[in-house]
Amino acid sequence: MTMSLRQMTPSLGAEITGVDVANLDNQDFDAIYESFNRHSVVVIRDQNITPEQHADFSRRFGKLMVHVLKDDLLEGQPEIYRLSNKVENGVPQGRPNAGQYWHSDLTYEKVPSKGSVMYAMEVPDAGGDTLFAHTAASYEALSEPMKAFLSDKTAIHDFRHAYDTFSKRIPGTMPISEEVFAARPPVEHPVIRTHPETGRQCLFVNPGFTVRIKELSYDESDAILAYLYGHMIKPQFFYRHNWRANDLVLWDNRSLMHCAVGDYGPDQTRHMHRTTIMDGDAA
Ligand SMILES: O=C(O)CCC(=O)C(=O)O
Secondary structure, three states, rough: OOOEEOOOOOOOOOEEOOHHHHHHOOOHHHHHHHHHHHHOOOEEEOOOHHHHHHHHHOOOOOEEEEEOOOOEEEEEEEEEEEEEEEOOEEEEOEOOOOOOOOOOOOOOOOOEEEEEEEEEEEEOOOOOOOOEHHHHHHEEEEOOOHHHOOOOOOEEOOOHHHHHOHHHHOOOOOOOHHHHHHHHHOEEEEEEOOOOOOOOOOEEEOOOOOOEEEOHHHHHHHHHHHHHHHHOOOOOHHEEOOOOOEEEEEEEEOEEEEEEOOOOOOOOEEEEEEEEOOOOOOO
């Protein structure tokens, strides 16, 4: 098999065909890793992998994180978080309607995520796309005074924020217990982070988990964040992924935010498994 790569947009996105991630030599892995850093979203088509192979491939990028929503983890393979509207014999096969708001995965963790690896097992006939927005490209397009203003600011991130602001309003979303929220108290991260591998500066705020900019008043913080969120999703920073079954998609949480589109009906199945890679080694 010969690997081939097609760039999707100037800012982000690459499609790779002709590889089997379960049998990948170091040279092909290095090419995928390079593409992950360069293009931020890497779509690898036509994969037939077990959950174990999915986790093994993901581990080549770094240590894996276990999602705080324990009920949605795959039994026996807790690194796999199940996003699904499928119900078998009355048992939900994952979290329905997950991530239907702009966010980067796990920015509410003290040590946030490097990237995510999502495998599509069943996809709707139409819809259920994922939107990605590049946070280095949007940073670079800001004016120099705005970059300087943001350079020493800190943002507060909270897992609860996404649930209170977005998820609980979506019919069919499963409630989250106070115990889970208590396990993830708010954390702080710089508003601008330097990508450790590309050296590019990235905006590191997102509507899902960022509560406010700590150094500003609440009103000022709301206004600045609203401006940034509008700026960050301009079309030129954007890639929309239309899933095919057996797509394996890697995305870089250091240089992207993303949003799942909940436009498909209950008669359509969307069944995905995701792993999340830690940014660094700390537990
Ligand atoms: O289901 C998707 O398309 C994206 C899911 C998501 O937002 C996530 O995994 O955090």
